[in-house]
Amino acid sequence: MEIQIIIVLVLNFVITLIGTLAYATRLVGVKTGRVAVSFALFNILALASRTANTLQVPLLTKYVEENPKPDSLIAIFNMIILTATAASIIGAAAIPTFQRIFSKAVSAFSVNRSVSKLVMHSFSKSGVRYIKESIKIPTKSTFAIFNLRKLPIRIMLLNTAAVTLITVGALSPIFAGSLEPELRATCLTLSSVINGFAVIFMSVFIDPYLSIMTDDVLDGKCSEADFNNCVAGIVFTKIVGTALSFVVLMPAAYVIVWIARLI
Numbered sequence: 001m002e003i004q005i006i007i008v009l010v011l012n013f014v015i016t017l018i019g020t021l022a023y024a025t026r027l028v029g030v031k032t033g034r035v036a037v038s039f040a041l042f043n044i045l046a047l048a049s050r051t052a053n054t055l056q057v058p059l060l061t062k063y064v065e066e067n068p069k070p071d072s073l074i075a076i077f078n079m080i081i082l083t084a085t086a087a088s089i090i091g092a093a094a095i096p097t098f099q100r101i102f103s104k105a106v107s108a109f110s111v112n113r114s115v116s117k118l119v120m121h122s123f124s125k126s127g128v129r130y131i132k133e134s135i136k137i138p139t140k141s142t143f144a145i146f147n148l149r150k151l152p153i154r155i156m157l158l159n160t161a162a163v164t165l166i167t168v169g170a171l172s173p174i175f176a177g178s179l180e181p182e183l184r185a186t187c188l189t190l191s192s193v194i195n196g197f198a199v200i201f202m203s204v205f206i207d208p209y210l211s212i213m214t215d216d217v218l219d220g221k222c223s224e225a226d227f228n229n230c231v232a233g234i235v236f237t238k239i240v241g242t243a244l245s246f247v248v249l250m251p252a253a254y255v256i257v258w259i260a261r262l263i
Contacts, residue, residue: 002063004062007055008060008063009080011053011055013083014048014049015052015056015087016242017090019049019238020087021045021098022046024095024102025042026210026214026231027228027231028102030214030227034106037106041105041106057174060080063076068178069178077171080171081171081242081246084245085239088235088242092238092239097136101131101134148233150229150230151233152230152233154205155205155209156234158201158206159201159206160241161201162201162202163238163241165195165197166195167241168245168252169194169195170191170195171249173188173190173191173194175249176254176260179253180257180261183260187260190259
């Protein structure tokens with residue numbers, strides 16, 4: 001396997017892992033009562049995800065340009081989706097551990113109010129010891145909160161669709177460029193169209209629903225158990241949506257080629 005693809009797989013794993021752990025920030029915000037601080041601190045980790053994303057796309061595009069045969073690229077793209085699916089599952093399993101560590105970070109930041117002090121404390125003996133003690137291996141009780149009957153089905157379906165679109169939105173335009181090399185640039189620009197639908201789903205339906213539910217928990221209008229169940233459902237649909245990209249990747253690439261020819 002070429003070094004370019006190895007780097008892409010690593011970057012994709014980091015992007016998806018951080019994206020999955022992002023849901024834990026709401027849990028921590030509700031638990032600590034410091035929602036704004038939780039999101040502010042997680043934005044530091046999100047910077048790593050955004051940086052990885054900016055590097056992933058040009059690396060993968062360059063590889064496709066050097067290896068333009070679609071038949072030889074299918075396995076590579078499927079491997080990328082498999083890596084993303086694995087990262088989603090690992091991220092879901094790591095949420096209890098991350099929740100403990102992040103809760104401590106939010107509490108510490110609220111006292112010291114310094115990111116640099118927080119980072120230095122994380123690498124201190126007490127910080128490393130706390131991280132080790134916070135590691136929690138998922139058990140049956142971890143998944144006991146998950147109740148399908150209480151989940152908002154419409155939100156779960158929309159999140160599944162949004163995650164699928166986000167995943168293929170980054171990959172299908174690049175693969176479409178190998179199907180129609182003369183329209184490669186046009187295909188790449190159509191990535192924003194696919195991601196646009198995902199952003200609409202997220203911004204109009206999913207994020208407002210979770211935000212209202214977060215406020216309801218803090219106001220005592222919604223139980224923390226129901227909120228945890230909803231977040232667990234969102235994480236589960238993220239895994240499902242990522243896995244569905246295996247099926248959607250190729251049709252989406254051909255649709256992109258068709259649109260590129262049409263315009």
